[in-house]
Amino acid sequence: MGHAVMTHTQNQPTVNYTALPANTQDLFDQLMEQADNTANAAEYEALMTSLIAITGITGVRYNEILKCACGCDCPTVFDADTPGALVTEEATGYNLGRLQCPDCADDHPRPVED
Ligand SMILES: [Zn+2]
Ligand SMILES: [Zn+2]
Numbered sequence: 001m002g003h004a005v006m007t008h009t010q011n012q013p014t015v016n017y018t019a020l021p022a023n024t025q026d027l028f029d030q031l032m033e034q035a036d037n038t039a040n041a042a043e044y045e046a047l048m049t050s051l052i053a054i055t056g057i058t059g060v061r062y063n064e065i066l067k068c069a070c071g072c073d074c075p076t077v078f079d080a081d082t083p084g085a086l087v088t089e090e091a092t093g094y095n096l097g098r099l100q101c102p103d104c105a106d107d108h109p110r111p112v113e114d
Contacts, residue, residue, distance in 0.1 A: 013082065014101065015055045017067055017075040024054055028077075032067065036096045044095055069098035072108065076101040086110070 017025065028051065035047040048063050057065055061081040068074040069088050078085065084102030086109055100109070 012056060012058045013060075014076050014078040015057050017077050019075075020055065027054055028067075032096070036094045038095065066096060066099050068101040068104055070100045070104040070108070072104065074101060074104050076103065078102070 017028070020028065031047050031051050031054075035044055035051065038044050038047065045063060048065065051065055052060055052063065055065065055077055057077065057079065060079045064080040065077055066080045066085075068076045068078065078101045080097070080099060082102060084105055086100040086102075086105035087097055088100055088110060089098035
């Protein structure tokens with residue numbers, strides 16, 4: 001296991017999904033799917049806590065992170081309660097909303113329609 005270049009004191013409010021190790025990406029996908037579908041609030045909290053831990057995101061406000069839902073295949077994982085995130089789709093039948101990260105919300109708000 002190599003040493004991270006980044007210091008642990010540095011705030012890291014977003015993570016690039018594609019920069020995560022492959023096994024972490026797999027785990028991330030599994031945990032996210034479970035979090036999206038669970039009907040149990042305590043389980044949801046536990047899943048989110050695990051997701052935050054494996055990605056290494058820091059400074060999350062309400063124990064909830066999301067992968068950007070932008071149509072540009074953006075790999076950004078971010079705090080769901082970060083100012084500037086944009087809801088692209090209401091959460092209907094799922095726990096997780098579909099949000100664009102602040103960069104996408106700035107650069108090309110709303111999903112691009114073909
Ligand atoms: Zn994005
Ligand atoms: Zn985008």
